[in-house]
Amino acid sequence: MxxxxxxxxxxxxxxxxxxxxxxxxxxxxxxxxxxxxxxxxxxxxxxxxxxxxxxxxxxxxxxxxxxxxxxxxxxxxxxxxxxxxxxxxxxxxxxxxxxxxxxxxxxxEHVIDDVFDRLVEQAAARGLLDSTYSIDSTHIEAIQYNNAASWNYDPTAEEYYYDFGCTIVSTGAKIPIAAEFTQAKQANKGTAMRVTCDALAVDTPVWMLGDSAYDILDWDDHLLAAGVVPIAPYNPRNTDDPKDIEYRVEDRIEEHSEDVQLKQSILGETYNDRTGVERTNDAVKDCGLGRGRARGRIHVRAQVFLTLCLRLVVAITNYERGDNLGSTIITV
Incomplete structure (x- = not known):
């Protein structure tokens, strides 16, 4: 770095x-x-x-x-x-x-998540957030003798890996605004809902983007009720009677049409912005997120949130200095 x-x-x-x-x-x-x-x-x-x-x-x-x-x-x-x-x-x-x-x-360790929240507030006060939030999970490689982690399989690489996970909501120039440390990379429904609620507590965006893992009815309904348009690819494997739609929100929008007005032609274009959260994951990994270097779940969790704090501090510093917000380094 x-x-x-x-x-x-x-x-x-x-x-x-x-x-x-x-x-x-x-x-x-x-x-x-x-x-x-x-x-x-x-x-x-x-x-x-x-x-x-x-x-x-x-x-x-x-x-x-x-x-x-x-x-x-x-x-x-x-x-x-x-x-x-x-x-x-x-x-x-x-x-x-x-x-x-x-x-x-x-x-x-007892307060690090709240410290992260306080730094998110400082980023928000400086106007570093935008109207599009994205949610995604990433894996955190664990040291082999950390028996609190779990084995998972990557079908793309065709290999097993030993890790924890972290679900992150990001916005703006690689700005993490909500996160939850998890036992494994793949987030369950409860994690998705909690992290989403934490993100909405910071501010209310126009869009919330997620991959097909977030094709969750409760997730859609919660966001629509809050006046946010959720865009996640429809997963036909979730039902025996699949619909002819590309995004779940296409099926839900009529029910909430009084609260949300949507031009369906912009769904795909907007969803392309979801890569922003992947860039945020990379930026936070540049700040140390990629590997849990401690033994035990609690210590690794604290390290993860410290890296998230560092990413915010670097972004705020670059903002104040008129430098590139997305950069993970400080320039002179």
Whole structure:
């Protein structure tokens, strides 16, 4: 994603560090505040009143820096935050210990999905969302000794793979706005409905696009009732009496014609925009989504949402700097 952090190890002065960091993660924190992390009870003082040497917003910046640099896991993160003046730039008073990094990540696991939601709100406030939402699932390769994952089969590649899954709703320039971590790539009906509801809670689009896996009556009805046009290819295998239609909404539109006006000629043209969610999946994988590098479901889930947070932070940073919103890197 960016230059190797080995460049930071030879930094001899503050000026040298800032010159190196100018092409690294310095811009990531210029336009965003993470003080809202202090609002979470999980980061409150312990019953004994022990103060935290390192503040949650600063440690969060440290994790964002490391994920941007393709550094994952509490041990490598701790090691990176000992290097040069990385810890100083992230706002830390001194390098954190391994125990501190472990404890912060464990606490963050309890609220990381809400942190993601707060960053989505910041993206929405900047007008980075558009009127078309797309939903899709992607797989997250698991390490072999993570017994919380599951084996799945890819008929295209004709091979089995060991993974978790993540269902994402995206919009705009590769902006994820809702997500759910799942046991396997293929999302079930319940997951589809929950992620869709979360996306609509952000804002109400005109269109919601999904592949044939989202040819679900309840999904269609929920969106139509909300004034959103769902476009998913009709799957004739779902019934013994298939209809002569291309999209499920063709059959449902009459029932909701008072709420939704639809020119059927634009269905196919609009559905072509669904590739946007696939590009979002690729962008988030550039931020580290592609592989779960931790043991256990909870740790991997936290890593997944951290990568989603990083994607939002990069997009917002590029917006504020007048750069390409869809890019997964920060340019000088």
């Amino acid at each position: 960016s230059a190797s952090t080995s460049a930071l190890q030879d930094v001899g002065s503050v000026d040298d560090f800032l010159n190196v960091a100018a092409i690294e993660t310095v811009p990531l924190f210029e336009h965003l505040e993470f003080e809202f992390l202090l609002e979470y009870d999980v980061f409150a003082l312990s019953e004994r009143g022990r103060t935290r040497v390192h503040k949650p917003p600063d440690l969060f910046r440290g994790f964002l820096h490391c994920y941007y640099e393709n550094i994952y896991g509490t041990r490598p993160v701790t090691r990176e935050l000992q290097n040069g003046l990385v810890w100083y730039y992230c706002g830390l008073d001194k390098p954190p210990s391994r125990d501190t990094v472990d404890r912060f990540f464990t606490d963050l």
